[in-house]
Structures are given as structure tokens and as C-alpha cells.
Amino acid sequence: MTAFATPGSATPARRGLMFVMSSPSGAGKTTLSRRLLREDPGITLSVSATTRPPRHDETDGKDYYFVSPERFQTMVKDHELLEWATVFGNRYGTPRAPVEAALASGSDVLFDIDWQGTQQLQQTDAASDLVRIFILPPDLGELERRLIARDTDHPEVIADRMARACDEIRHWGEYDYVLLNESIETCLAELRAILKAERLRRKRQLGLADFVRAMLGEGG
Numbered sequence: 409m410t411a412f413a414t415p416g417s418a419t420p421a422r423r424g425l426m427f428v429m430s431s432p433s434g435a436g437k438t439t440l441s442r443r444l445l446r447e448d449p450g451i452t453l454s455v456s457a458t459t460r461p462p463r464h465d466e467t468d469g470k471d472y473y474f475v476s477p478e479r480f481q482t483m484v485k486d487h488e489l490l491e492w493a494t495v496f497g498n499r500y501g502t503p504r505a506p507v508e509a510a511l512a513s514g515s516d517v518l519f520d521i522d523w524q525g526t527q528q529l530q531q532t533d534a535a536s537d538l539v540r541i542f543i544l545p546p547d548l549g550e551l552e553r554r555l556i557a558r559d560t561d562h563p564e565v566i567a568d569r570m571a572r573a574c575d576e577i578r579h580w581g582e583y584d585y586v587l588l589n590e591s592i593e594t595c596l597a598e599l600r601a602i603l604k605a606e607r608l609r610r611k612r613q614l615g616l617a618d619f620v621r622a623m624l625g626e627g628g
């Protein structure tokens with residue numbers, strides 16, 4: 409990708425962006441984000457802290473930081489979290505320090521967070537770094553089939569997630585992009601396209617002004 413870094417400069421070529429993905433539970437965010445992260449070294453996952461217990465395929469420190477309610481409360485009190493919310497009776501939050509370090513180094517950060525977290529990020533100084541994406545399932549029947557097929561949650565947990573799906577979906581209008589995850593490959597291609605275009609935005613090309621000034625012989 410084009411990048412207008414000054415050779416030998418410590419300044420990154422581009423300001424990192426905050427790529428936020430939300431959806432009702434089961435629509436496919438985790439699957440899509442794992443694929444995107446695997447193929448693109450320029451974007452890293454913001455690993456959230458949560459009080460929910462780990463699933464069989466989840467690793468502490470990679471998928472989530474699994475913490476006690478007491479530890480979570482300490483993180484809130486000590487301003488260690490950029491945003492936090494209670495979802496399905498558990499607490500979830502974004503550790504601040506790794507996000508700030510990644511953005512400063514020019515890396516993009518992917519957030520798998522709900523609408524409450526997205527609204528909180530929108531209210532911070534980081535709002536102009538945000539790219540907000542909402543993922544829709546084809547329909548509610550398919551959403552339930554996916555939650556059942558994932559085989560990670562008890563039936564009552566699935567029922568709770570289905571009961572809250574409509575509340576999450578009603579926030580679609582607060583996002584910059586709304587994608588339909590019918591085919592994973594199609595949706596992934598759309599995510600890649602959004603990421604590519606957002607990276608090229610003028611405001612994110614830090615070295616662009618110097619590059620053009622030098623081209624026009626106006627440096628000094």
C-alpha cells in the first residue's frame with residue numbers, strides 16, 4: 409500500500425485507525441475478525457477483559473483476558489479501560505494502554521465490541537480514528553442456527569442472546585458501514601475493501617503534506 413513516510417523518519421507513515429465491528433451475537437464477528445487478523449499484519453486485535461468464563465476454544469490473553477469481577481472493578485477504578493459495558497450479565501471492557509501504543513506506532517486496531525462500547529469510543533477524542541462496521545445476519549432464524557451450530561453455549565444462554573439480538577440490531581444506524589454476512593467470503597472481501605479505502609484517507613496519511621511540498625519544490 410502507498411505510504412508517504414519520510415525516509416529515515418521515526419514518524420509512522422500513517423495514523424492507525426480503530427476498526428470497530430459490532431453485531432448481534434452469532435452473526436459472525438469473531439469468525440470474520442480472526443480471518444482478517446490472520447491475513448493482515450497491519451491490524452491487531454484489541455483483546456478485551458471480561459468476567460465471562462472462557463469457552464473451550466478460547467485462550468486467555470489471546471481471545472480475552474478472563475478476569476474476576478473484583479479485578480474488573482479495579483481496572484475501571486484505575487482508568488485502565490477505554491470503554492466498558494455489561495453484556496448478557498457479564499462485564500466487558502477495552503484495556504487502554506495496548507490500544508494507545510498500537511495506534512501511536514501506526515498499527516490499526518480491531519475491536520469486537522457492542523453498541524454501548526462503540527458509543528463510548530465515539531464520545532472520546534479518538535472519534536476521528538473510528539471506522540464503525542455493523543454486521544447483520546441474513547435473518548433471525550439463521551442467527552439462531554449459527555448460535556446452535558457454534559456449540560459453545562447452553563440453550564438458555566442462546567435463548568438470552570436471541571432475546572437481545574433485536575436490541576443490538578436496532579443500533580445499526582450508528583455505524584459507518586452495514587454488511588450482510590450471508591457468505592463469509594463475500595463479507596470478508598467487503599471488510600478488506602473498507603479497510604483498504606479507510607487507510608488511504610487523506611487525514612490518515614501523515615507524510616502526505618511533506619511529500620507534496622517536496623514534489624512542488626516548496627520545502628524549506
Ligand SMILES: Nc1nc2c(ncn2[C@@H]2O[C@H](COP(=O)(O)OP(=O)(O)O)[C@@H](O)[C@H]2O)c(=O)[nH]1
Pocket residue numbers: 430431432433434438456457460491492493495500501502520521522523524525526
Ligand atoms: N463494550 C464492549 N463490548 C464487548 C467487549 N468485548 C466483547 N464485547 C461484546 O460483548 C458481546 C458478547 O461477547 P461474547 O461473550 O464473546 O459472545 P459472542 O459475541 O457471542 O461471541 C459481543 O457483542 C461483543 O462484541 C468490550 O471490550 N467492550
Ligand SMILES: Nc1ncnc2c1ncn2[C@@H]1O[C@H](COP(=O)(O)OP(=O)(O)O)[C@@H](O)[C@H]1O
Pocket residue numbers: 431432433434435436437438439440554555557558559589590591592
Ligand atoms: N457466513 C456464515 N455462514 C454460515 N455460518 C457462519 C457464517 N459466519 C459465521 N458462521 C458461523 O456462525 C457461528 C457464530 O459465528 P461467530 O463468529 O462466533 O459470531 P459472533 O462472534 O458474532 O458471535 C460460528 O459457528 C461460525 O462458524
